[in-house]
Amino acid sequence: MSEYGIDIALIQETSEARPRACAIAGYVQLRTDRTYDRKGGTALYYSRSLHCCPIKIPPLVNMEATGCRLAMTGHRTIIIVSVYLPSPKPLLRSDLRALLALGDAVILFGDFNCKNPRWGCAIMNENEEKLDQLQDRLEFEIIAPSTATYFPHNDTYRTSILDIALTKGVALNLNYIETLNRLSSDHRPVLLKMGPPDGERPIPTIKITDWKKVSTAFEKSTLLRSIVYLMTLGRLNRSTML
Incomplete structure (x- = not known):
């Protein structure tokens, strides 16, 4: 936390760790522990220097979440939520809609636990198919790092970006989102930096675009004569002129 200057840390699978044992100097700890078994759970740490406060998470069916409200200069209030969808539970529209409705x-x-080849996974699972379907309806963007975040302890299993x-x-x-090859968990820490440009060297990221929606819009246009697609996927840049 100190090395990377973390303002807000989002934690998943807190298990049965005691809150006091997980205290970090200079940060406020928020937790949502499971009540029915020892696994799962989410937590959030925010720097005491921030104008943050806890928020109440609405009842969820399959997702687990802990959130805060961040007030900042030059931007409206932002709701930040640590989210965990346990495998193999399905992604539910009601859960995602409830969390996205927490603020503007x-x-x-x-x-x-959503796998999609668009951000480097070998396969697409059912949760990602559902996420694809909901992206347009619920009007959200997907941001993913360009390298694996999940490294199974079993070497015969494939790495994934979860x-x-x-x-x-x-x-x-x-500014960037990147996987940090630190700590010993099977899930590596992921660093997301957002804010005004600061001149740092950009790190490859994947910002997921709903190309089906774009294609449909192009087909409906009678004035369109020439289109240039510029798609960036990790380090790969591909341009196609139609």
Whole structure:
């Protein structure tokens, strides 16, 4: 936390760790522990220097979440939520809609257990198919790092990018999102930096675009004669002229 100058840390799978044992100097700890078994749970730490306060999370069916409200200069209040969707539970529209409705500007960040080749996974699972369907309806953006976040302890299993961010109504610039090869968990920490440009070297990221929606809009246009697509996926840049 100190090394990377973290303002807000979002934690998933807190298990049965005692709150006092997980205290971090200079940060306020918020937790939502499971009541029915020892696994799962979410937590959030925010720097005491920030204008933050806890928020009440609405009842959820499959997701687990802990959130705060951040007031900042130059931007409307942002709701920031640590999210965990346990595998193999399905992604439910009602859960996602309830979290996105918490404010006009919302960041949901954590382990969604959604796999999609668009951000480097080998396969697409059912949760990601549902996320694809809901992206247009609920009007959110998907931001994913360009390298794996999940490294199974079993070497025969494939690595995946499971830890992603969903944003709605956030006007901050995305400076970068990257996986940090630190700590010993099977999920590596993911660092997301948002704010005004600061001249740092950009790190490859994946900002997911709903290309089906774009294609449909193009087909309906009778004035369109020439279109240039510029798509960036990790380090790969591909341009196609139609």
